[in-house]
Amino acid sequence: MTTTDSEHWLRVKGRLRAEVGDDIFLSWFARMELERIEENTAHLSVPTRFLKSWILSHYTDRVIACWKAENADIQKIDVSVRSAVIRSALPKIKPVDTIEPPRGLRLDNGDVRTAFAPVSAGHDALGGSPLDLRLTFESFVIGRSNTLAHAAAKQVAVARRGDPVMFNPLYVHAGVGLGKTHLLQATTWAGNNGNERKVLYLTAEKFMYGFVSALRTQTALAFKEALRGIDVLVIDDLQFLQGKSTQAEFCHTINALIDAGRQVVIAADRPPTDLESLDDRVRSRLAGGLVVEMGPLGEELRLEILKFRVAAARQYHPTFDVPAPVLAYIAKSVTHNGRDLEGAVNRLLAHNKLTGQPVTMEMAEREVRDLIRPQEPKRVKIEDIQRIVARQYNVSRADLLSSRRTANVVRPRQVAMYLAKTLTLRSLPEIGRRFGGRDHTTVLHAVRKIEGLVGNDAMLADEIEILKRQLQD
Ligand code: ADP
Ligand code: MG
Numbered sequence: 013m014t015t016t017d018s019e020h021w022l023r024v025k026g027r028l029r030a031e032v033g034d035d036i037f038l039s040w041f042a043r044m045e046l047e048r049i050e051e052n053t054a055h056l057s058v059p060t061r062f063l064k065s066w067i068l069s070h071y072t073d074r075v076i077a078c079w080k081a082e083n084a085d086i087q088k089i090d091v092s093v094r095s096a097v098i099r100s101a102l103p104k105i106k107p108v109d110t111i112e113p114p115r116g117l118r119l120d121n122g123d124v125r126t127a128f129a130p131v132s133a134g135h136d137a138l139g140g141s142p143l144d145l146r147l148t149f150e151s152f153v154i155g156r157s158n159t160l161a162h163a164a165a166k167q168v169a170v171a172r173r174g175d176p177v178m179f180n181p182l183y184v185h186a187g188v189g190l191g192k193t194h195l196l197q198a199t200t201w202a203g204n205n206g207n208e209r210k211v212l213y214l215t216a217e218k219f220m221y222g223f224v225s226a227l228r229t230q231t232a233l234a235f236k237e238a239l240r241g242i243d244v245l246v247i248d249d250l251q252f253l254q255g256k257s258t259q260a261e262f263c264h265t266i267n268a269l270i271d272a273g274r275q276v277v278i279a280a281d282r283p284p285t286d287l288e289s290l291d292d293r294v295r296s297r298l299a300g301g302l303v304v305e306m307g308p309l310g311e312e313l314r315l316e317i318l319k320f321r322v323a324a325a326r327q328y329h330p331t332f333d334v335p336a337p338v339l340a341y342i343a344k345s346v347t348h349n350g351r352d353l354e355g356a357v358n359r360l361l362a363h364n365k366l367t368g369q370p371v372t373m374e375m376a377e378r379e380v381r382d383l384i385r386p387q388e389p390k391r392v393k394i395e396d397i398q399r400i401v402a403r404q405y406n407v408s409r410a411d412l413l414s415s416r417r418t419a420n421v422v423r424p425r426q427v428a429m430y431l432a433k434t435l436t437l438r439s440l441p442e443i444g445r446r447f448g449g450r451d452h453t454t455v456l457h458a459v460r461k462i463e464g465l466v467g468n469d470a471m472l473a474d475e476i477e478i479l480k481r482q483l484q485d
Contacts, residue, residue: 013048020082021046021054027078032071040067040150045094052087054079057094059205063150064091065327066320140200141218141248147197151320155313158191161304165195168275169202173209173243179302181266181276185283186306187437189349192279195306196246199277209243216253219262245269250280251287263294270297286439288456314353315343321357332364338376345384356380392435392483394446400482401428404475413448427476429455430462435483 025044029037040063047055056075058064067075068091079086149169154162161184168182186192196213203211245265253262269276280287283305284298309317322334334357346352359379360371369375402409405424412425425447432443433455440452440459447455466473 013046017046017049020079023082024075024078027081028075031074031078040071044091047092049083049086052085053090054086054088055090055092057092059094060145060148060150061093061324061327064093065323066150067091069323069326140212141215143197143200143213145201146324147194148201149198151324152191152194152198153313153316153320155310155316157307157310157313158195161186161195161306164302164304165199165277166202168244168277169199169211171209171275177273177275180270181278181298181301183284183298183301183303184277184279184306185281185303186279187281187308187349189351190306190309191350192281192306193248194350196248196277196279199244200246203244210241211244211246212242213246213248215248216250219247220253220255220258240272242269242274244275244277246277248279250278251282254289259290259294263291263297266294266297276301283439285441285452288440308347309350309353311343311347314346315339317350317353318343318357321354325357325361329361329365332361332371334360334371334376335373338371338373341373341376342380346380347384352383356383392431394432394436394438394443396483397428397431397435398447400479401431404479415448426458426462427472427479429458431476431479431483433459435480 025037025041028041032041043063044056044058044067047057049055058067072089075089076086079089149162149166152158152162164179164182165184167178171177184192184195200211200213203209253259266276278298283303284290284295287295287298290298318334318339322332322339325332338360342353342356346356356376356379360376363369363375363379364371398409398412401424402412405420405427407421407424411421412428414421429443429447432438432446433440436443438446440455444450444452444455462472462476466476
């Protein structure tokens with residue numbers, strides 16, 4: 013490649029950036045490189061297949077136009093995936109044929125060999141959990157519900173060794189299928205890629221069974237060494253961490269890492285205050301960094317995710333096409349979570365491949381029927397619970413919130429707290445606050461009490477069933 017070519021390329025990038033804006037440029041083009049110019053073609057490369065397909069399907073004309081403006085000879089672009097470069101930049105990539113292709117990406121033609129495959133990122137002795145090559149920042153769609161979490165994760169991923177740590181730990185919580193694992197794995201990929209840091213991704217289960225025992229069998233010195241080698245520890249599904257000694261190890265590890273200025277990133281299905289089995293000190297340490305919630309996926313976000321999924325599938329099945337109205341229909345009706353969206357696309361694809369029939373609205377309606385929730389379960393409010401429980405037991409709402417401890421008030425209050433815990437997503441401390449400023453342990457006690465009683469007391473069980481129905485319809 014000549015100097016003029018690289019100068020042109022610099023200016024082409026400048027043009028692109030000016031045209032599409034910083035956000036889009038950084039998302040799609042920041043890692044695009046010029047490989048060579050051959051006759052009338054600019055050969056470009058990007059690190060992932062997602063990027064390639066996205067750029068080709070959305071920006072081909074733009075990129076060509078920017079090239080033409082710099083070098084009138086260029087008529088075409090060609091985009092390839094820089095698998096070899098990626099391979100050397102990522103730690104410990106195994107030869108691809110010893111590993112399973114990632115879920116849903118099994119290829120007919122063995123093409124996966126040129127892609128990179130799930131690897132254990134991070135320190136050998138500690139052994140990370142496998143990563144899914146599709147879960148990258150490029151494939152993570154940003155919307156209102158996840159902007160902050162995404163920005164924070166990105167910040168962690170691009171930080172360099174020795175940079176001051178801005179928030180520690182970064183704690184992301186969200187319900188099932190809302191993108192926690194995706195975001196954490198993206199952070200791990202990006203963090204390990206090219207900036208010399210070791211980012212270790214572990215599920216809480218892996219932490220329990222592997223990490224802890226690996227650490228235990230080593231000497232104290234090796235233990236410290238191993239920890240020193242990790243710049244960023246990423247732990248997924250922390251709610252599954254169980255067992256006193258594991259938790260003690262976990263606490264020790266987290267403290268050691270944070271004290272040493274290493275970054276810790278955690279995801280769980282609930283906020284730190286609701287991790288009931290962890291002790292107070294751990295919880296407050298976890299809550300002491302940045303705690304971010306990711307909300308439900310909005311319809312626009314769902315539509316973008318679907319488009320992305322279809323674009324990804326088209327790389328391997330170029331004839332697969334989902335008409336826009338069908339995408340809109342799925343985005344509108346398959347509301348639950350990202351996994352269902354993925355499931356919907358997989359079904360359309362399977363149907364299309366197996367029968368050779370094009371995707372139509374009718375086919376889509378049939379295929380995704382059981383992924384559609386008739387309507388979102390109604391959001392139950394704590395005030396409604398208090399009102400309806402008070403009416404049922406013939407006490408006042410003020411009684412429920414008061415400190416009175418007579419039996420005719422205590423039981424309804426416990427029932428109401430129990431319902432608040434089971435029918436809403438509110439945390440124990442918040443429920444405590446909403447019940448006259450009680451402590452979260454009082455709420456926990458009430459919940460356990462009622463749980464214990466309903467097993468043996470059929471009448472109470474019925475009462476609760478009736479209350480639930482009143483609240484939910
Ligand atoms: P969680 O770990 O929170 O249960 P996942 O990260 O496994 O959820 O996400 C479930 C599915 O939804 C995955 O296929 C994931 O790629 C997809 N998904 C969720 N959020 C997003 C997003 N913002 N952009 C793209 N895909 C998403
Ligand atoms: Mg997950």
